[in-house]
Amino acid sequence: MEKRAGDHKRNVTIDDVAALAGVSRQTVSRVINRSPNVRDSVRERIEQAIEQLGYVANLSARRMGGGKSFLILAINDKARTIENWSAGRGNDWVDQMLFGGMTECQKHGFHMSFELVDTEPDQARKQLSDIVAALRPDGVILTPPHSDNPELLELLERRAIPCGRIARSEGGAFVDVYMDEEGAAYEASRHLLRFGHRRIAFLSGNPTYANARARLAGFRRALAEEGLGESAAVTGSGDFHFERAEDVVSDWLSAPNPPTAIIADNDEMAHAALHVARRNGLAVPSDLSVISFEDTPGVRFTLPPLTAIRQPTAEMFAKACERLITVSGGGDGLGAYAVPFTLVVRDSTGPAPE
Amino acid sequence: MEKRAGDHKRNVTIDDVAALAGVSRQTVSRVINRSPNVRDSVRERIEQAIEQLGYVANLSARRMGGGKSFLILAINDKARTIENWSAGRGNDWVDQMLFGGMTECQKHGFHMSFELVDTEPDQARKQLSDIVAALRPDGVILTPPHSDNPELLELLERRAIPCGRIARSEGGAFVDVYMDEEGAAYEASRHLLRFGHRRIAFLSGNPTYANARARLAGFRRALAEEGLGESAAVTGSGDFHFERAEDVVSDWLSAPNPPTAIIADNDEMAHAALHVARRNGLAVPSDLSVISFEDTPGVRFTLPPLTAIRQPTAEMFAKACERLITVSGGGDGLGAYAVPFTLVVRDSTGPAPE
DNA sequence: CTGAAAGCGCTTACAG
DNA sequence: CTGAAAGCGCTTACAG
Structure with a gap:
């Protein structure tokens, strides 16, 4: 099942674009990353080449080269999530988490990844540590009960990974998003x-x-x-x-x-x-x-x-992603943010009986 | 917000492990990848070094070096998924998809990523093409209606990316998983x-x-x-x-x-x-x-x-992942697989009225 | 404003 | 069974 040569087009790389546009590789890189200092005529030429070749940068290569992963990691409690899933009792927490997170990340050219981590302290530490080492995310969002685990918070702090908590929490340099x-x-x-x-x-x-x-x-x-x-x-x-x-x-x-x-x-x-x-x-x-x-x-x-x-679950994750992306880019975004809830009135409430 | 030197431990790399174990980098690589041809004593020494350093390989680097991404991509219809999510009307399709997919992928050291793609033909093609170029997945799972879109199937075939369909389909070199x-x-x-x-x-x-x-x-x-x-x-x-x-x-x-x-x-x-x-x-x-x-x-x-x-949604995705991982590793796994359904009897059915 | 060099952390042939 | 070299496709300083 080897790929035979000529079986299909070789993947197009940044060098192909550079060659077609008649510029160097790093000028193409500047255009991809919307850096300043590219003459308009050159930019246009490069954009055309990108379009023509259907070029999209290899994300792993960008991660390797630049030390940025364009990845926000959302972590849920493993046992509880699996238990709900296997009982076919998923509420839509995970759905709303993805909805808010994916939508917001996409706006910024980021991806959201979702992982499960156990609650037991030693396992939690080891698992998060491994995931973070393998994926090198630009930000991590912790949900309860992990959001209250000092060991996990410290681990992320030590590795200088911006961390968001979906919980009303106090202290530390975090992005805290919660509902009142x-x-x-x-x-x-x-x-x-x-x-x-x-x-x-x-x-x-x-x-x-x-x-x-x-x-x-x-x-x-x-x-x-x-x-x-x-x-x-x-x-x-x-x-x-x-x-x-x-x-x-x-x-x-x-x-x-x-x-x-x-x-x-x-x-x-x-x-x-x-x-x-x-x-x-x-x-x-x-x-x-x-x-x-x-x-x-x-x-x-x-x-x-x-x-x-x-519960404004999607809104909370969107907010957390947005803030973390800002922080990971060197911007100012730490702090606590309350997201408004809604009371949806349907038919199960009415006047008290006489 | 620069990382100051000495602010925290530099990330540990394969070379750190090699140095500590007193072997070359590629011998460590062999141990990580469970390749044969490593003396037991050396293997043990390396494993100890890995343990001691808490080393976990950088996934992006593995992807770059080896041309494998350890990634299975599951694609859902964008409009329908977003509509359900934003109406707070998520059924648990996505949950079960993640449940089956993540669980199975983890067993093989793989990750599952979930992405949304529009249905409109031109957009679908462009979006899938971009995602695949950026992520280089080792396998892609298509759900209806994408699983019936010949353009998408052809795109994946041309790039030699193994493709699974969660649908009863005919023809082509695919992994087809369905319920009867x-x-x-x-x-x-x-x-x-x-x-x-x-x-x-x-x-x-x-x-x-x-x-x-x-x-x-x-x-x-x-x-x-x-x-x-x-x-x-x-x-x-x-x-x-x-x-x-x-x-x-x-x-x-x-x-x-x-x-x-x-x-x-x-x-x-x-x-x-x-x-x-x-x-x-x-x-x-x-x-x-x-x-x-x-x-x-x-x-x-x-x-x-x-x-x-x-519907055995989780089981179908688990099966698809398992087969795609086999195929991406050069193994034999294409074909059609039926996954059993279950009739869950509760209280809404009973004898016909007289 | 643009480019030549070095490097990110791995794996894959290829030697030995 | 083990290692030295080259390369994956980008980005980051550093020159000019």
């Missing part, structure tokens, strides 16, 4: 309070996550502002899982003085709330309002379609 | 026939797709085998869209002698069937059975959860 979780929970709660709900349950995911705590805080703030005491706020953890959420909601709905609205920390738990409501003969939203935090594709098709806080 | 669509529709139909259904509707997506025609054929074969005439088979097109599917199903259910079961060509249309059934006061599955072709994450959470044919 506290504010989103506040808005979701306000939406329900305006409908007259006076007993609201917050079905949280996992209280060990900083996000979960921030949301809970926003929820409490909204209730407090309305002058509602602690008794108005029902809370419990469904650990992001359908079955566990079902149990918690069942308990709530069969207790005396049940909540008239539920805010769920993710869509899967919101689905569970819908199922339990139906089993208990409660109509949504007339007997019970449900609102979710996530807005994955399926929520438009539930009965009824779910009102939800939409 | 006709057989899957046959199985879905059998499932309903065993429940005693004698009037079944097939809600097809878009009859211009070869897959759609194959499924319809499987459906008809199952009914014919049971001795049911044309009148038992109701068919219509919902064009893969919720609203259009709603209209079709509404018509069916309000007509005299309505079907007692519906097979939908994708999940979105199955969701629509569920909504219309509910509006018409029909219980699923006691009054109407529904079965879908796709099995995206949301179907486990509908009321009731949907019985569905599960």
Whole structure:
């Protein structure tokens, strides 16, 4: 299966372009890289040659020669991602990550690469170290829980690779992009309070996550502002899982003085709330309002379609890429950036029952 | 933002390993590439040096030197993918594609890269040509509709890049991986026939797709085998869209002698069937059975959860990667491969009503 | 504004 | 079994 000579055109290189345009190789390089100091007539001649030959620079060669990779690397938690994928339970986090990242990178002539890394500290360190050594990315984006791993942050810092975190984090020379979780929970709660709900349950995911705590805080703030005491706020953890959420909601709905609205920390738990409501003969939203935090594709098709806080995942990755590309080019871009969320109102929320 | 000398360790190269192990650079290269002809004692010494230095080869340099990229490129239709992503309507096709592809590639020391290409012929050709010139992948996987585009196939053939198609296709030196669509529709139909259904509707997506025609054929074969005439088979097109599917199903259910079961060509249309059934006061599955072709994450959470044919997307991409890697290494791997599907039985199908 | 030289970090023939 | 040389296709200083 050897390539026979003459079997097909040899790949066209920068020297072919230089020869055709009658200039030196590095002048062509200047045009490719939009460097200044090329006479217009020469530039045009070179551009024509490029066009005519269909020349596109070999990216690996550019990386080798210039020490730039034109690559932003996005890292996700391996175990969790694989588990979701193999259960056919992909939410669209990865999709939105690629959407925002690929689109933004392309604008700048960059590529986005997506890799998985384990959470266990030793493995995480080794795996990220290897990936970075092999790929030499110009920037790395870390998502939770990696974004909170000091060893990984230090590794990237030591190798002078600009690093972005999709999380609200403090300290260090990073690009931090996040959504205002506290504010989103506040808005979701306000939406329900305006409908007259006076007993609201917050079905949280996992209280060990900083996000979960921030949301809970926003929820409490909204209730407090309305002058509602602690008794108005029902809370419990469904650990992001359908079955566990079902149990918690069942308990709530069969207790005396049940909540008239539920805010769920993710869509899967919101689905569970819908199922339990139906089993208990409660109509949504007339007997019970449900609102979710996530807005994955399926929520438009539930009965009824779910009102939800939409995470700006794509926008966050786009922003992180844009900033990292700036930083890798020597520009000024470190810092923290909040990206706005949206409350998508559908049919699962309505006035509180009498 | 220059890297100051001494600011951090210089990247370790193959020469550092060679120096530490006291051998030449190409002997280290042999160990990295698992070539034969290295004395065991020397191999061990080198492996220790690699371990000690934490050396990982620079992938771009390997690509430059060896003419191999260790890269498999998966191409999706740009417009459709972006449209789904921006509508927040990602099914998990991309997820499963990455799942199967990344996992398999990693086993062989390869990477998977994912890119989008437009459908319009001129753009498609130009874009694929550019990507291939920049990245020099060792293999490319084309999905519909690109997998049926003769220009793209020819382009890859001319550049001697092994090409895989995720589609049932004929002719050419390709790796073709597909699922038995006709057989899957046959199985879905059998499932309903065993429940005693004698009037079944097939809600097809878009009859211009070869897959759609194959499924319809499987459906008809199952009914014919049971001795049911044309009148038992109701068919219509919902064009893969919720609203259009709603209209079709509404018509069916309000007509005299309505079907007692519906097979939908994708999940979105199955969701629509569920909504219309509910509006018409029909219980699923006691009054109407529904079965879908796709099995995206949301179907486990509908009321009731949907019985569905599960597309083996990850398995198809894994297979394609494995074969392409073999072919790119000079091995024998071209040909057509069928990957088994699964009928996932949940709660939306049951005995036909009296 | 343009070019000749050196080098990025590997691998592939080719010697021995 | 091991090594010295050449080359992959670019970019980066450095001259002019």
